[in-house]
Amino acid sequence: MNPNLVNFIYLIAGVLFILGIKGLTKPKTAVRGNMLSALGMLLAVVVTLLSIHHVDFAYIIAGLILGTLVGAVMALRVQMTSMPQMVALLNGFGGGASLAIAVAEYFSKLGMVPSSFADALLPTEANSSLFGAGIEGEVALIAIGLTVMIGAVTLTGSLIAFLKLQEVMKKSYGLPGGPVGNAILALASLAAVAFLVINPGHVGVMLAMIVLALALGLFLVMPIGGADMPVVIALLNSYSGIAAALAGFILGNTVLIVAGSLVGTSGLILTQIMCVAMNRSLANVLFGKMAAGGEKIDADEIYAGKVTSAQPDEVAMILETAKRVVIVPGYGMAMAQAQHAVRELANAMEARGIEVEYGIHPVAGRMPGHMNVLLAEAEVPYDKLVEMERINPTFEETDVVIVIGANDVTNPMARDVEGSPIYGMPILNVDKARTVVVIKRSLSPGFAGLPNPLFAMDHTLMVYGDGKKAVIEMTTALNQS
Amino acid sequence: MEILILLLALFVLSLFLGVELITKVPPTLHTPLMSGTNAVSGITLVGALLAAGAEGSPMLVNGLGFIAVTLATINVVGGYLVTNRMLAMFKRK
Numbered sequence: 001m002n003p004n005l006v007n008f009i010y011l012i013a014g015v016l017f018i019l020g021i022k023g024l025t026k027p028k029t030a031v032r033g034n035m036l037s038a039l040g041m042l043l044a045v046v047v048t049l050l051s052i053h054h055v056d057f058a059y060i061i062a063g064l065i066l067g068t069l070v071g072a073v074m075a076l077r078v079q080m081t082s083m084p085q086m087v088a089l090l091n092g093f094g095g096g097a098s099l100a101i102a103v104a105e106y107f108s109k110l111g112m113v114p115s116s117f118a119d120a121l122l123p124t125e126a127n128s129s130l131f132g133a134g135i136e137g138e139v140a141l142i143a144i145g146l147t148v149m150i151g152a153v154t155l156t157g158s159l160i161a162f163l164k165l166q167e168v169m170k171k172s173y174g175l176p177g178g179p180v181g182n183a184i185l186a187l188a189s190l191a192a193v194a195f196l197v198i199n200p201g202h203v204g205v206m207l208a209m210i211v212l213a214l215a216l217g218l219f220l221v222m223p224i225g226g227a228d229m230p231v232v233i234a235l236l237n238s239y240s241g242i243a244a245a246l247a248g249f250i251l252g253n254t255v256l257i258v259a260g261s262l263v264g265t266s267g268l269i270l271t272q273i274m275c276v277a278m279n280r281s282l283a284n285v286l287f288g289k290m291a292a293g294g295e296k297i298d299a300d301e302i303y304a305g306k307v308t309s310a311q312p313d314e315v316a317m318i319l320e321t322a323k324r325v326v327i328v329p330g331y332g333m334a335m336a337q338a339q340h341a342v343r344e345l346a347n348a349m350e351a352r353g354i355e356v357e358y359g360i361h362p363v364a365g366r367m368p369g370h371m372n373v374l375l376a377e378a379e380v381p382y383d384k385l386v387e388m389e390r391i392n393p394t395f396e397e398t399d400v401v402i403v404i405g406a407n408d409v410t411n412p413m414a415r416d417v418e419g420s421p422i423y424g425m426p427i428l429n430v431d432k433a434r435t436v437v438v439i440k441r442s443l444s445p446g447f448a449g450l451p452n453p454l455f456a457m458d459h460t461l462m463v464y465g466d467g468k469k470a471v472i473e474m475t476t477a478l479n480q481s
Numbered sequence: 482m483e484i485l486i487l488l489l490a491l492f493v494l495s496l497f498l499g500v501e502l503i504t505k506v507p508p509t510l511h512t513p514l515m516s517g518t519n520a521v522s523g524i525t526l527v528g529a530l531l532a533a534g535a536e537g538s539p540m541l542v543n544g545l546g547f548i549a550v551t552l553a554t555i556n557v558v559g560g561y562l563v564t565n566r567m568l569a570m571f572k573r574k
Binding site: 034060112244250367 | 484485488491492495496498499500502503504505506507508509510511512513514515516517518519520521522523524525526527528529530531532533538539540541542543544545546547548549550551552553554555556557558559560561562563564565566567568569570571572
């Protein structure tokens with residue numbers, strides 16, 4: 001096929017990717033957008049298959065079949081609560097693919113593969129002209145080096161993120177020296193890239209760089225706690241895009257560059273949104289712990305004698321007279337698998353003419369937008385899912401707020417107590433509502449490890465117990481009255 | 482050299498376009514955005530196809546190509562299917 005035609009079709013594919021993401025700006029156009037994007041991918045793959053000559057299709061067909069089977073099974077079987085794990089794995093595979101391409105391209109251009117490990121350690125006299133004429137050779141080598149590095153970090157980092165989200169790995173491990181150890185690993189990999197640009201024949205250095213970068217990915221993610229995973233997978237999402245764009249520079253391929261940079265910016269923007277929603281810098285999430293600021297706050301002092309508890313049927317009586325109710329879900333709702341029960345309760349309230357909306361904090365759940373997907377699966381219409389900035393001004397006119405499985409994102413200390421570790425974090429101002437009902441197993445603190453003065457307020461009622469059971473009992477009581 | 486500059490221009494402009502597009506995606510759709518962009522990053526499949534089948538290449542190159550094709554295909558198929566599954570759930574009343 002004519003290379004110009006191939007590039008023209010790559011351009012069309014790129015435009016379809018852009019239209020696809022544009023479709024995602026509205027729920028109504030999103031399904032069509034995703035299809036357009038998939039069509040772009042199909043075009044790009046088909047035109048690539050038609051343009052390659054003198055190839056052995058056995059490897060290609062085998063890879064396509066295996067990948068399709070695994071991908072389809074994963075996509076059709078995954079539970080919505082496990083979506084963060086799925087995305088973490090996909091990020092890792094994307095990084096792994098870029099890594100494999102870069103290493104293949106390195107050996108292919110070098111024109112030789114060492115026959116044994118000992119051979120690999122004997123440097124050859126190869127120079128950058130094998131990789132391109134003049135400066136292009138050096139640029140190709142830089143691109144190969146950086147793709148290997150970012151691809152490898154994405155691969156192992158994502159696998160660790162997967163293990164943490166799946167709760168297989170519960171503890172946090174780190175290199176001695178923490179960030180310093182990671183910085184040494186990163187600098188050593190970069191030094192290896194620089195060395196290879198000058199001496200591309202040193203296969204041993206290439207192998208060492210791969211090992212260093214794989215280790216870097218492991219040690220970057222292992223120390224990070226489960227509740228910070230939304231930031232980590234958004235960042236790894238970005239890396240997988242950057243690795244794809246860099247692979248585009250190796251191959252001189254336009255569609256890889258366009259698609260890769262779109263994904264790279266998407267991940268970075270989501271990372272930024274998550275960090276702002278936690279009022280922490282990216283460096284703090286990656287390398288730090290929660291600030292241990294201020295004196296220790298005594299939970300007993302805040303709660304003692306001030307917490308009012310209630311039974312589900314008492315809550316139902318309050319709901320009966322309400323005009324407007326806001327439900328604030330957190331990851332605890334997903335853990336209790338209570339989203340369908342919550343939807344039933346909302347149905348019962350709406351049947352009585354009560355206005356019901358959901359207030360969603362950006363970091364509720366285990367990945368950006370996770371709570372919305374879980375509620376959409378429970379058939380909550382998306383126009384009822386209201387983001388923090390829009391729901392906050394409405395709490396003063398809200399009769400009852402039901403907080404289920406959320407804690408830190410409702411803690412008024414973030415707003416009122418200067419010097420508190422979470423001070424400055426944007427929260428849902430549920431305490432402004434006339435009555436606040438908190439469904440929770442106990443008064444135990446959330447991830448931030450802080451007591452929540454909301455629980456001790458005069459207009460707050462604590463309903464202790466399993467979220468799903470409590471919500472079902474409220475619904476029954478409401479229906480019977 | 483000229484090609485390199487063109488590729489660089491494409492890269493930089495795409496980054497700016499990405500910022501403009503992504504900031505308009507509502508938080509409700511951030512999870513499908515992530516899985517959808519995962520599928521798009523499966524575009525490495527194109528690069529993988531170029532690496533996988535090169536005839537007369539050493540076994541190692543073909544083997545790495547095979548791994549790349551498999552992983553990128555999982556991204557493409559898995560990413561688009563799961564995104565479609567999620568988006569189909571977002572309904573209006």
